C-alpha cells in the first residue's frame with residue numbers, strides 16, 4: 001500500500017495518470033496535479049475553504065448561458081487569458097504582426113456585413129461618431145486584399161448587444177472586407193469604458209479583492225485571411241481614466257489610439273478618425289491557429 005501522506009498522495013495521483021495515452025493531456029495533467037497539490041500545501045487549504053472553492057466554481061458554471069461565458073470571465077480577471085494570448089503571440093511567428101488582445105466574452109459569429117464607410121450602429125443611442133480606417137498588410141507590408149474584419153464594441157450606454165439576452169438582436173458589431181489595396185473604412189461611435197459583468201460570481205469575487213472591474217473604452221477587432229494567423233486584438237482609447245488599470249489586462253501600448261480630425265488620408269474630414277494598420281503573420285507549417293475565446297453559445301453542452 002503506498003504511503004498517502006501529504007507528499008505521497010501527489011506521487012500516487014501522478015502514478016495513476018502516468019499511462020494517459022494522449023501525451024499532451026498527460027503533460028498538462030501531470031503539471032496541473034503537481035501545482036494544485038503544491039498550492040494546497042502552501043496555503044494549508046482547510047476543508048471549508050476547499051468547499052467554498054467548489055461552491056464558487058459551481059456558481060461560475062451555473063452562470064454560463066448561450067449569452068454569457070462566466071468561466072472565460074474568470075480566466076480574464078485572473079490574467080490567465082492574457083498570459084495564454086501572450087504565449088500564443090510569441091510562438092512560431094516568422095515576423096511580428098499586430099499585438100493581440102482579449103477576444104472577451106461578447107464575440108459573436110456571423111455579425112452583419114457592411115460596405116466600406118457604413119456604420120455598425122443599428123440604432124442611434126448617441127455617442128460621438130468616429131471612423132476607423134487603415135490597411136491590412138502581411139508582415140512585410142504587402143497589402144492583404146479581401147481580408148475579413150469583424151469589429152464589435154459597447155453602445156453609448158456601455159452595454160454589448162449580448163447583454164440584452166436576445167440572440168436575434170445584433171447591434172454595434174459588423175464585418176467588413178478590405179479592398180484590392182488592403183484598405184478598410186468603418187464607422188462607429190467612440191467606445192466608452194465599461195464594467196465587466198459584476199452581477200455574477202466573478203463580479204462578487206472582483207469586489208472582494210477591492211478591484212474596480214472597469215475596462216477602458218475599446219473596439220474589438222478580429223482579422224482573418226486565408227494563409228494568415230487569425231488576429232484577435234482591440235484598440236483602446238488613450239483618454240480613458242482606466243487605460244492603465246484594465247481589470248482583465250488587455251491593454252498594450254501599441255494598441256492605444258485617439259480619434260482625431262485631420263488625419264492624413266482619412267476618407268471623411270467631417271468626423272474624428274482613428275488610423276490603424278493591421279499586420280498579419282503567416283500561419284506556420286502545421287499550425288492550426290487558435291483563438292483565446294469563443295462565442296458563448298458555442299460552448300454550451302449539446303442538447304440531449
Ligand code: BEZ
Nearest residue numbers: 076102104105106196248
Ligand atoms: C470585453 O472586452 O468585452 C471583455 C473582456 C474580458 C472580460 C469582460 C469583457
Ligand code: FE
Nearest residue numbers: 104153218220
Ligand atoms: Fe470589450
